[in-house]
Amino acid sequence: MRALPTLRQLRYLVTVAETLHFGQAAEQCHVTQSTLSAGIADLEALLGVVLLERKSRRKVLLTPLGEDLVRRARSILADAEALADAAQAGTHPLAGDLRLGVIPTIGPYALPRALPAVRRAYPDLRLYLREEQTARILDDLAAGRLDCGVLALPFEIGDLEIMPLWQEDVVVALPTTHPLAKGSARLTNDDLSKVELLLLEDGHCLRGHALQACRLDGREDNEAFQATSLNTLVQMVANGLGVTLLPRSAVPVEVAAGLGVAVREVEGADAARTAALVWRPGSPRARDFRLLGEVLRSAAPVGTVTV
Template sequence: MVPLPSPQQLRYLVALADLGHFGRAAAACAVTQSTLSAGIIALERQLDAAILERGPAKRPVFTPLGLELVGRARTALAALSAVAETASAARDPMTGPLRLGIIPTIGPFLLPRLMPALRRAFPRLHLWLREDLTSRLAEDLQGGRLDLLLLALPVPLPELETLRIAEDPFLAALPQQHRLLQQPQIPLSALGGERMLLLEDGHCLRDQALSACELPGAGVDGAFAATSLHTLVQMVAGGLGVTLLPRLAVAGGVLAGTSVVLRPVEAPPGRMAGRSLGLAWRPRSPRAAEFRSLAPVISEAVTACLMSERHEKLVT
């Protein structure tokens, strides 16, 4: 019978791959560096396989087989976590820790309203938050470091289960005195002829804005890209161009202190001028029913934010 690696050995392996440093990986696993190194060596001997290249490099370099084993270790650890999660969910649903990943074009604008609502609805739920780009959050979810994602759809995540919970329309944001402000509602086609300001590559909102205006990504001036919606708004206020903003961000105060003017946008028939907000989790997660029970609370928080009086004053 082939001896099986221990969960601790797999944790050492994954931590070393994630952090790329023996000392930091050991600290993350709450062991000494020598203990982690010995654990990796023992795993290599146990599997009769070279996981790391031996050489002068100070950072760990994984062999091709080592990289494959890291992926399988992530899957195995996620499966072990699911065993404990299944028992916990059956015993006492919506309690204990929940690690939620959220994208930066949603988090700052929704969380001030969402967090109190979740505390009222699920007082025994302990929420841990991580804000990052969709691609990195998806990696953490698949690796078992996150339980649930709140993001903008559609996104190419065929390996995850998703649930749409709310719609977030786009609004055109323009500098003062812009010629398009003469129109009470701006067709998306009219924005296609303007210098469109976007977020940097990696933000799903960038791709969604390009898709809404039917603009090719290669045709957009890469010199005018922002790292956040707040920076994007300042660029519009400075007259560098126009952009599309999610209504949720506007309701959350992204325009505060600026002279940017908003207009509703008009999409062609059969197309949506906006994005969908949704949840994503690992397929066959034992907590899927819990995640679905969160959807109405999040949806109500989104609706309350979009209908806020503050937002109605901003759209002129």
């Protein structure tokens, strides 16, 4: 029978490709560097090709053929994991390991409330969380590095399966000393056209969702300052540097009493976004993901509407 690469050898190859460093790859694979190097050498000997270009004792580059085989190895490893997942899911729903990605404008406001509920419902589930922007989560799903993700729609996500969880609108956060903070009336588009608007940097889908919901598409924000987190935006508002738009779920967490930040609703604003659980089509764990989605939906953040 023809000798074939082992899954361990393919895992070594993929990890080296991701780190381009033997030492870091060995650490991630929980083996010694000599063991990993020997595994790669055995794989090259078995296939009769050179996969890596050794730049030094530790650093490497992939050969063109190596890059092609790494893509194939990722697919094989993902299929092997799917096989094991399918067997496990048939006997123990939502048990074992599950890698969940979540965007940073949902994670801090949904997970602290949802994770205890998940743990109570499925104590045998080991949930590994990764907080990333939407584009990175989509890449990791496609590469098999994540099993499912919580994203905000609308967003172009290709053919992924979708389970809507909840909807929410956006509100305006402004300094309590701002003239528009007086009273409790809803703010209009005309009001918002006159303020210094602080938003998240490009790459955060909330930026577009918030502007569209408030019918401010094309509105220019303060290009001199674009934040990477909602917490930073709120702190800038508290110090009188501008006004921002927040998802309603963020208000109980980010806008503390005495901070000097007022919250106002927007007249005629649409629902800004729909939080949804997404996963690869045809996944053998689709039943597990739907069970997880049911728990996430039942523990939706305060201020949202389940769908």
